[in-house]
Amino acid sequence: MRANIKFCMNLGKSATETFTMLQQAKGKDSVCRALVFRWHKKFFEGHTALNDEHRSGRKKSVKASSVASIQSALDTDRRLTVRELAEIADVSVGL
Numbered sequence: 001m002r003a004n005i006k007f008c009m010n011l012g013k014s015a016t017e018t019f020t021m022l023q024q025a026k027g028k029d030s031v032c033r034a035l036v037f038r039w040h041k042k043f044f045e046g047h048t049a050l051n052d053e054h055r056s057g058r059k060k061s062v063k064a065s066s067v068a069s070i071q072s073a074l075d076t077d078r079r080l081t082v083r084e085l086a087e088i089a090d091v092s093v094g095l
Helices: 002-010 017-030 033-044 064-076 084-091
Strands: none
Touching: 002 017, 002 033, 017 033, 064 084
């Protein structure tokens, strides 16, 4: 979508025109209006990269076994807290 927004901006289309064109092309799979306006502005201000900028911090990853254990725990008791689920999955929670 960012490439499409950048392309339209380079053609001189406004953010509104770009949003309308994306809606026509993608329908309900299109991005929201605010996102189109945000990226249109970034590209207009000279931002060139299509990818997200690098952010510091540890990447989030969850093992399939953790997902399975959480799912089975929730199947038995929907009232479990996030902390209890973290203990079941053996992951740390920043609470």
